[in-house]
Amino acid sequence: MNSLRPRLVRRDRSEPDGRLARRAKSGTFLPVFLILIAGVSLASAKPIVIGSKKFTESYVLGEIARRALNDANVATEHRQGMGGTIILWQALRGGQIDAYPEYTGTIAQEILRNGHQLSFQEIRDALGKFGVGMTEPLGFNNTYALVMRSSEAQRLGVRTISDLRKHPELKIGLTHEFLDRQDGWHPLRERYGLSQQSVIGIDHALGYAALANGSIDVKDAYSTDAKIEENGLVVLEDDLRFFPKYDAVFLFRSSMSPDSINALHRLEGTLDENRMIHLNMEAERTKNYTFAANLYFEDDGRSANSLGETFQHKLARWTLRHLELAGFSLLLSVIVGIPLGIFASRGGIIGHGILGFASMVQTIPSLALLALLVPLPFFGISVRTAIAALFLYGLLPIVRNTASGLQDIPRSLRESAIALGLSPATRLWQIYLPMASRSILSGIKTSAVINIGTATLAALIGAGGLGEPILSGLNLNDNVTILQGAIPAALLALVVQWLFDGLDRVLIPKGLRL
Amino acid sequence: MSALVKLADVSKRYADAIALHATNLSIERGKTTILIGPSGCGKSTLLRLIIRLIEPDSGSIEFNGEPITPDTIGALRRRIGYVIQEGGLFPHLTARANVLLMARHIGKSENEMRNRLVDLCDLTRFSTTLLSRYPVELSGGQRQRVGLMRALMLSPELLLLDEPLGALDPLVRAALQKDLKEIFARLQQTALFVTHDLAEAIYFGDEIVLMHDGRVVQKGSVTDLREKPADPFVSEFINAQRGVTLT
Numbered sequence: 020m021n022s023l024r025p026r027l028v029r030r031d032r033s034e035p036d037g038r039l040a041r042r043a044k045s046g047t048f049l050p051v052f053l054i055l056i057a058g059v060s061l062a063s064a065k066p067i068v069i070g071s072k073k074f075t076e077s078y079v080l081g082e083i084a085r086r087a088l089n090d091a092n093v094a095t096e097h098r099q100g101m102g103g104t105i106i107l108w109q110a111l112r113g114g115q116i117d118a119y120p121e122y123t124g125t126i127a128q129e130i131l132r133n134g135h136q137l138s139f140q141e142i143r144d145a146l147g148k149f150g151v152g153m154t155e156p157l158g159f160n161n162t163y164a165l166v167m168r169s170s171e172a173q174r175l176g177v178r179t180i181s182d183l184r185k186h187p188e189l190k191i192g193l194t195h196e197f198l199d200r201q202d203g204w205h206p207l208r209e210r211y212g213l214s215q216q217s218v219i220g221i222d223h224a225l226g227y228a229a230l231a232n233g234s235i236d237v238k239d240a241y242s243t244d245a246k247i248e249e250n251g252l253v254v255l256e257d258d259l260r261f262f263p264k265y266d267a268v269f270l271f272r273s274s275m276s277p278d279s280i281n282a283l284h285r286l287e288g289t290l291d292e293n294r295m296i297h298l299n300m301e302a303e304r305t306k307n308y309t310f311a312a313n314l315y316f317e318d319d320g321r322s323a324n325s326l327g328e329t330f331q332h333k334l335a336r337w338t339l340r341h342l343e344l345a346g347f348s349l350l351l352s353v354i355v356g357i358p359l360g361i362f363a364s365r366g367g368i369i370g371h372g373i374l375g376f377a378s379m380v381q382t383i384p385s386l387a388l389l390a391l392l393v394p395l396p397f398f399g400i401s402v403r404t405a406i407a408a409l410f411l412y413g414l415l416p417i418v419r420n421t422a423s424g425l426q427d428i429p430r431s432l433r434e435s436a437i438a439l440g441l442s443p444a445t446r447l448w449q450i451y452l453p454m455a456s457r458s459i460l461s462g463i464k465t466s467a468v469i470n471i472g473t474a475t476l477a478a479l480i481g482a483g484g485l486g487e488p489i490l491s492g493l494n495l496n497d498n499v500t501i502l503q504g505a506i507p508a509a510l511l512a513l514v515v516q517w518l519f520d521g522l523d524r525v526l527i528p529k530g531l532r533l
Numbered sequence: 534m535s536a537l538v539k540l541a542d543v544s545k546r547y548a549d550a551i552a553l554h555a556t557n558l559s560i561e562r563g564k565t566t567i568l569i570g571p572s573g574c575g576k577s578t579l580l581r582l583i584i585r586l587i588e589p590d591s592g593s594i595e596f597n598g599e600p601i602t603p604d605t606i607g608a609l610r611r612r613i614g615y616v617i618q619e620g621g622l623f624p625h626l627t628a629r630a631n632v633l634l635m636a637r638h639i640g641k642s643e644n645e646m647r648n649r650l651v652d653l654c655d656l657t658r659f660s661t662t663l664l665s666r667y668p669v670e671l672s673g674g675q676r677q678r679v680g681l682m683r684a685l686m687l688s689p690e691l692l693l694l695d696e697p698l699g700a701l702d703p704l705v706r707a708a709l710q711k712d713l714k715e716i717f718a719r720l721q722q723t724a725l726f727v728t729h730d731l732a733e734a735i736y737f738g739d740e741i742v743l744m745h746d747g748r749v750v751q752k753g754s755v756t757d758l759r760e761k762p763a764d765p766f767v768s769e770f771i772n773a774q775r776g777v778t779l780t
Contacts, residue, residue: 434617435623436623437586438586438610438613438615439635439683440607440608440611440638441638442607442638450623453625454623454624529667530625530626530627533669533670
């Protein structure tokens with residue numbers, strides 16, 4: 020079960036938002052201008068957006084596409100590791116992204132949900148109906164495969180998937196996507212008549228570690244995965260030809276400019292399996308997808324530019340986005356939460372309903388809340404969704420503290436205010452709210468700190484922030500990268516806490532602080 | 534002598550207990566009327582009904598000849614001062630802001646307010662240098678004086694006091710009793726004063742209203758109560774406190 024948590028954090032991640040990056044470079048990354056900058060950046064013209072799934076090869080292909088389009092003078096950005104197939108497909112149809120790398124087998128099984136094998140042309144025709152185009156194959160077939168430790172496979176005499184039937188005691192660990200896919204575990208097990216009882220869902224990258232230490236014996240993999248060779252694993256032969264072909268292609272919106280479409284077409288047939296494995300290995304070795312992608316263009320990646328942004332710029336961009344996410348959502352929580360808290364303080368059905376709703380929202384796991392919002396119109400894979408989710412999370416502390424702060428005002432003082440003849444609005448603004456200010460502010464403070472922490476999850480739906488390096492580091496099993504996000508996020512939480520302590524002195528009336 | 538407040542068949546019941554049986558009572562103009570009785574006898578309920586912090590179940594209350602209703606109470610509250618134990622001051626406002634709160638709310642001029650404040654400080658023997666302090670920075674007696682100034686700010690026709698001196702130590706209490714009595718006399722203030730202390734009642738009361746179990750048992754001067762008790766409870770109540778009050 021331990022494996023579940025990292026898995027949740029790692030569903031996907033996002034990368035450079037060029038607009039913010041440019042702003043960060045121009046040196047105006049003061050939190051004070053946060054809202055202004057965010058407003059401007061959201062309003063500016065949209066460049067082409069390339070998406071990618073949350074695994075190394077997809078990142079590299081996404082970077083290659085970005086570079087190809089940039090070389091064709093098309094302004095392009097790459098949102099890395101946005102999640103699984105369905106999220107990318109929805110984002111493509113919804114226009115949040117314009118293109119992303121995909122595999123023919125996945126398109127047939129997961130997107131078109133077609134039971135029988137489709138020809139390449141049939142797939143292309145079916146996609147056309149959605150206004151989506153597809154390039155010719157890029158040149159390699161990255162099919163699914165089951166892998167084992169070579170030593171173990173040799174000892175047990177397992178060479179093919181059929182051989183697994185003889186060893187029902189083997190422990191199997193599969194990615195969640197593979198567990199659920201129509202061409203995944205369940206039909207595979209039926210086809211081969213496998214009887215293994217121990218089957219768990221585990222994140223792809225963590226699965227390799229689990230395989231190495233013997234927690235699991237068999238896992239799913241992609242045939243071009245660099246880790247197969249690195250970790251001394253062996254691919255079990257698909258002797259019943261269960262897995263369809265997974266030719267890599269780019270899917271794109273047909274409405275994209277001809278220049279961009281042509282740039283993608285130029286990538287067709289240029290990447291064979293060996294080359295892709297090499298690029299994947301380089302990406303994992305250097306922890307730098309841009310570098311690996313540049314190798315494709317026979318660029319040695321030594322020039323400063325091709326190495327991507329400097330760490331400072333990345334940190335500034337992450338932090339800015341993080342503050343934007345947490346700041347906007349907190350603002351909304353305050354604007355909505357205080358009035359709700361005032362209503363809630365009056366008790367009755369409405370009051371209990373409000374507190375019940377806010378508490379209920381808090382019990383929904385953050386990832387589930389994001390997943391629930393993504394399919395809704397207006398939300399989708401966007402910063403909006405992240406802000407909406409954070410806003411909902413931030414509500415409860417503010418609503419509850421506002422309500423309890425107001426309820427804690429002694430009855431004698433409430434009655435004094437009434438007996439004086441003050442109007443209800445005056446009582447609220449001049450007496451009750453100032454008296455509850457300490458409690459309300461501490462609710463806002465709690466919300467702010469929670470938001471800073473939870474905003475790291477926004478990277479899951481490509482909204483960026485300090486969650487980006489955390490997810491990326493988890494994917495690469497690279498603690499340094501994880502800390503690049505985790506440490507600034509923790510510091511940010513401390514700074515926010517400290518700022519709010521200062522704010523107490525300004526906003527809480529002096530008479531309540533003596 | 535005309536009545537400023539008139540209660541006719543006013544009653545109040547909470548979920549399972551009667552707080553006030555149908556009661557008739559007049560509060561005379563220019564006099565201090567004392568409501569006295571043991572805890573839970575309904576004296577505070579009666580006060581709160583007049584200022585309409587609670588709604589009566591039956592009967593009517595008239596103020597200066599006009600009935601007090603939810604529609605008229607807003608304006609009437611400005612003509613009634615209300616003082617509670619500890620003063621009921623708002624902790625986030627200075628003494629000055631507490632006193633001026635209502636005057637500011639209805640838009641009195643700064644000049645008028647300043648003059649009135651000086652007069653009130655004089656009247657209640659409250660040092661003007663303490664006006665900028667917050668309630669926590671004041672002693673119990675000082676807080677009570679500020680509470681009194683706040684209630685008197687708009688020169689109310691009726692002053693309601695709900696055990697205003699209950700939480701004070703004996704010396705402060707005695708000083709405030711003396712000052713309060715002088716103030717009432719100077720302003721010819723109509724006051725309705727709730728206490729459970731017979732000595733205090735005798736010290737202030739032109740008219741004493743003794744209550745028990747949600748009913749008025751007897752109304753009259755302390756001599757009436759002592760010499761012509763309407764009920765055995767009257768003697769019992771007076772005798773119970775005699776030891777303290779008369780020695």
